[in-house]
Amino acid sequence: MITKAGVKSLTIVQAVNDALRTMLKEREDVILLGEDIGKNGGVFRATEGLLEEFGEERVVDTPLSEAGFTGAAIGMALNGFRPVVEIQFLGFIYPAYEQIMTHAARMRARTRGHFTVPLVIRAPYGAGVRAPEIHSDSTEALFTHMPGIKVVCPASPYDAKGLLIAAIEDPDPVLFLEPMRSYRAFREDVPEGKYTVEIGKGKKRREGDDVTVIAWGAMVPVAMKAAEEAEKKGIYADVIDLRTLYPLDKDLIAESVQKTGRTVIVQEAHATGGLANDVLAVINDTSFFYQKAPVERVTGFDVPVPFFAYEDDYLPTPARVLHAIEKVMNF
Amino acid sequence: MELDFPMVQVLNEEGAIVQPAYREQITKELTMSMYRHLIRTRMVDRKCVSLQRQGRIGTYVPYEGQEACQVGSALALNDGDWMFPTYRDHGAMMTFGRSLTQTLLYWKGRTEGCVPPEGKKIVPPSVPIATQLPHAAGAACAEKWKGTKNAVIVYFGDGATSEGDFHEGLNFASVFHAPVVFFNQNNQYAISVPMTRQMKTKTIAQKALAYDIPGLRIDGNDVFAVYFKTTEALERARNGEGPTLIEAVTWRYGAHTTSDDPSRYRDQEESKKRRETTDPIKRVERFMQREGWWDEEWVNQVQGEVNAEIEQAVAEMERYPKANMSDMFDFVFAQPTWTIAEQKEAYLQWKRGMER
CATH class of the missing domain: 1.10.287 (Helix Hairpins)
Structure with missing residues (x-):
């Protein structure tokens, strides 16, 4: 849908598609690999129309083999290509974990920069769409913990396109997490053609002086909703969308939490070992003496992401976030 | 490399027995039992698709067209055997003893659907691809080392043969002569990717050569071929002769899941044609008609009983205490x-x- 010259109103999944199309046009070294991404256009249609436009040599339907095609993509990246692989759901990435952890993420370090792996791994992640079991994981922290790979997680169509293009142009491996629940939830104006959103920079989605709410991916709309509810009670929140999960935007976090002195971090994933703890460490390291209340974390639990009959109780909700906001306000 | 793995049939598309050696064993009683299981699994599958459309269960994985694979192989098992299914094998699970209510609860997003009936070793379906093959190899080793005569069956699709776990599972089982039957349902499509794109080999059975175990290619829409060949492979396993790889060639008529649209990647005419020619249920009907065993009244009665069972299970699922x-x-x-x-x-x- 074209709204004005040079701008299209797109959903997140359409913005991903637009970014891939833009980069396939822009650079001959870009190649897409994954299961059902060609003829089927991807199970979420993220690669719809790309096989027809760019051919089988650039949009490759691979055998059903996450370790195999991720490993092959590492080989292609070593040899001059910019592969973008699609993992159908983040919960199916684990066979490829060794390839990413042991090879993609440390090739540069092992060879003093002689060999590099400019690889992008895209994966829809997260719960909330009543998907079958194992289709709802949000294990971003397994990758933010992994040295040598950047982790990006857009929450909006504009950022999805700009960050994906930045990831493809990045000289190092990037895991690009797409919030499945937000794929078609809303539209946003997205410029046509190439633009980038800088990796490593978060974005303030809402301004307020009382409390800072930090979220990423599918939790950004949850944080925004909670901030709206808080405003009705006279509490004004900064909402920070991290956008990049590794490396964190330390300055943006510090600026906001030093202003408000009260923080709530919203994380869909399990509590222990989650990214919220790293955000907390940033706050501790940069802004300890500004804090007026202990930081609250609203997270999933230390349990496997449950079957969908239980997922409403697993996922952080605006009500839970609001409760945490009130708790830090009333400390 | 062109290798000869001819497709074994016992009952052909016209409903004629083409392997006289099995003639004696194909009694009216066995045939009627097979037929009942076949239509039960089909009716359940269709009901689940419609329940999903009505929003009464979640995303569902249909198996219509693959009933002979699942019924024939499950009926070949002994009570003490293990079953390691995939998400498309609830036909096999139900035939082996998982209740219909549990099946429905699983698709309603309830863990109650993963608990097998008392004494039945039915492991929850593996949702990632091929991960269950090493488990099956290990469970089979354990049975062997415990000195039992129990065997293991593990199901997987054509796409699963591309995963490392396929190789690792078969290799492990072959090294330790594990009593396991690797039962491949080759429905020729891994979501949208056809077998020709999935692998260069012409058959899946030939992959057994690499592990020095028997590989067998059978007509997966022939419930008798599935039943007898699986029984023989299980016997080998029980007798300490090690694993077998069975490739049962079949076809899923419908979508990969209820979220999938197969018209995007294949000609729907093919499925229509196959319904008429190679359908696993129609050929048993033809056989029963040839034998003079076909009894319209009995069929109506069976359908009525299955319908009642389904309605009762749906009611039970919907009455179930809230999660x-x-x-x-x-x-x-x-x-x-x-x-x-x-x-x-x-x-x-x-x-x-x-x-x-």
Whole structure:
């Protein structure tokens, strides 16, 4: 849908598609690999129309083999290509974990920069769409913990396109997490053609002086909703969308939490070992003496992401976030 | 390399027995039992698709067209055997003894659907691809080392043969002569990717050569070929002769899941044509007609009974107590860790506060 010259109103999944199309046009070294991404256009249609436009040599339907095609993509990246692989759901990435952890993420370090792996791994992640079991994981922290790979997680169509293009142009491996629940939830104006959103920079989605709410991916709309509810009670929140999960935007976090002195971090994933703890460490390291209340974390639990009959109780909700906001306000 | 793995049939498309050696064993009683299971699994599958369309269950994985693979192989098992299914094998699971209500609960997103009936070793379906093959190899080794005569069957699709776990599972089982039958349902499509794109080999059976185990290619729409060949492979396993790879060639008529649209990647005419020619149920009907065993009244009665069973199970599923969110905390460890205990308590407290 074209709204004005040079701008299209797109959903997140359409913005991903637009970014891939833009980069396939822009650079001959870009190649897409994954299961059902060609003829089927991807199970979420993220690669719809790309096989027809760019051919089988650039949009490759691979055998059903996450370790195999991720490993092959590492080989292609070593040899001059910019592969973008699609993992159908983040919960199916684990066979490829060794390839990413042991090879993609440390090739540069092992060879003093002689060999590099400019690889992008895209994966829809997260719960909330009543998907079958194992289709709802949000294990971003397994990758933010992994040295040598950047982790990006857009929450909006504009950022999805700009960050994906930045990831493809990045000289190092990037895991690009797409919030499945937000794929078609809303539209946003997205410029046509190439633009980038800088990796490593978060974005303030809402301004307020009382409390800072930090979220990423599918939790950004949850944080925004909670901030709206808080405003009705006279509490004004900064909402920070991290956008990049590794490396964190330390300055943006510090600026906001030093202003408000009260923080709530919203994380869909399990509590222990989650990214919220790293955000907390940033706050501790940069802004300890500004804090007026202990930081609250609203997270999933230390349990496997449950079957969908239980997922409403697993996922952080605006009500839970609001409760945490009130708790830090009333400390 | 062109290798000769001819497709074994016992009952051909016209409903004629083409392997006289099995003639004696194909009694009216066996045939009627097979037929009953076949139409039961088909009727359940169709009901589940319609329940999904009505929003009464979640995303569903249909198997219509593959009933002979699942019924024939499950009926070949002994009560003490193990079953390691995939998400498309609830036909096999039901035939082996999982209740229809449990099947429905699984698709309603309830863990109750993963608990097998007492004494039945039916492991929950593996959702990632091929991961269950090494489990099956290990469970089979354990049976062998315990000195039992129990065997293991593990199901997987054509796409699964591309995963490392396929190779690792078969290799492990072959090294230790594990009593396991690797039952491949080659429905020729891994979601949208046809077999020709999945692998260069012409058959899946020939992959057995690499592990020095028997590889067998059978007509997966021929319930008798499936039943007898699986029985023989299980016998080999029980007798200490090790694993067998069976490739049962079949076809899924419908979508990969209810979220999938197969018209995007294949000609729907093919499925229509196959319904008329190679359907696993039609050929048993033709056989029964040839034998003079076909009894319209009996068929109506069976359909009525299955319908009643389905309606009762649906009612039971819908009457089932609401999902208890405590369940997600309580079954993670034998004893909850302090983190889980605290998280549960804090959440319950907050929830009670919300309800007030």
